[in-house]
Amino acid sequence: MTTQERLEQAIHGTGPMRLSEQVKLVFLLSLPAIMSNLVDIVMSYIDASMVGSLGAHASASIGLVSTSMWLFGGLCAAIASGFSVQVAHLFGAGDKEKANDVVRQAFIAALVIGLVIGAVALSISAKLPIWLGGGEDIIDDSRRYFQLFAVALPIHIITFLMSSMLRCSGNMKFPSMVYILVCILDVVFNFFLIFPTRQVGIGSLAFTCPGMGLGVLGAAWGTLLAWLTGTLILLYYISFRSKELRLSFHGRCRPERRMLKKAWKIGSPIGMERVISCAAQITSTMIVAPLGTVAIAANAFGITIESLCYMPGYGIGDAATTLVGQSIGAQRPDLIRRFSVIALALGVGAMSLLAVVMYIFAPNLMTLMTPDLGVRQLTTDVLRIEAWAEPLFATSIVCYSIFVGMGKTLNPSFIQLGSIWLVRIPLAAALAGTMGLKGVWIAMAIELCVRGVVMLIRLIYKLRNGNKQDNNKTN
Secondary structure: OOHHHHHHHHHHHOOOOOHHHHHHHHHHHHHHHHHHHHHHHHHHHHHHHHHHHOOHHHHHHHHHHHHHHHHHHHHHOOOOOOOOHHHHHHHOOHHHHHHHHHHHHHHHHHHHHHHHHHHHHHOOOOOOOHHHOOOOOHHHHHHHHHHHHHHHHHHHHHHHHHHHHHHHHHOOOHHHHHHHHHHHHHHHHHHHOOOOOEEEEOOOOOEEEEEEEHHHHHHHHHHHHHHHHHHHHHHHHHHHHHOOOOOOOOOOOOOHHHHHHHHHHHHHHHHHHHHHHHHHHHHHHHHHHHHHHHHHHHHHHHHHHHHHHHHHHHHHHHHHHHHHHHHOOOOOOHHHHHHHHHHHHHHHHOOOOOOHHHOOOHHHHHHHHHOOOOHHHEEEEEEEHHHHHHHHHHHHHHHHHHHHHHOHHHHHHHHHHHHHHHHHHHHHHHHHHHHHHHHHHHHHHHHHHHHHHHHHHHHHHHHHHHHHHHHHHHO
């Protein structure tokens, strides 16, 4: 039995489903996303080490604008969520024809929005590194890197949309395979674009490897080309091969007001949260920037390596969004509660285990990332601070994904915003002056713990009191 068949049996089956079968279903739905995230992390490490081999200045030039990239990427993901959650609800209600209408109209809407977002990002790219407080030695590379990212934003939003919709229909495998391919291609393209033509030795063999020698700009081009390839594959699959959803332009292409209104209701709180959260992260970058190039590079490496821990949390969160979304459409509050508890237990368990791994092996990971001893030591110190917060970070990730599946994103978004702006930023500003980058990461760890506790309390309240009323309003 395929995972999609197990999902349909769980949501629409007439008989009860054993706890062990529900746990297995959550695991099977999570596994492809976790594996793609794992490959993404490994490739990010390789990507970062490639740039890191050029020196701390190259790493800092990308790290300076990374939070701004998350801001625009987060907007794209929020727009995709606004449409894809509707697909999950329609699949749960058994209305696949209407789900395909959403796919077609959402594609048009997302493409237009992506072009607008990309134009906005491009318009600020020249001044952004200066606004963020970057030094003269990294401004030019940061500017060029962000400009290519801005050009790729329409590609990103279509990729997020297609993969998210397939996942919400129950197809976790194919989007995950595409993401794995994108990560591998990113590294391959970087290998030829970042470095100049050079002699490469493998054992006793030596050969001349061609290269463009573009440095930081080569990393940007490698990422753009990899994402473009993945987008084209997803579009081909969903247009001609997918059994769950089909992108076809036979029918109404102009987005319906009702669908757009629903997308706005679901996606706008997520987008608002992403914008304000990333604004807070940008503020954190501005707090880190005066600490020097080593601190900027260590901060960027720390964020990259920490993703090892939260990789399973987001994979399990994707599964929770699908399961809860389809349970909402099928009006099964019993399944909403059960799948929420299972997803939380798996998410917290997995991220706690990886936090231990990160704490122990942080120095070993850093030897692969950069030859700079100062950056290595500082990154190791901040990662060991962050490891203590990972269990409650897992709680916040999975809880938020459950709320997305419910289509109830406003209050969770306010929780995230409040914790970041009322806890993280004031603490980071206060501690950076005396403790440097370690103080910034202590503030981050405290904030993640606060966020996880408040998010869990909100979810418990919602599961106990809110599902019956929500199901009566669904569709």
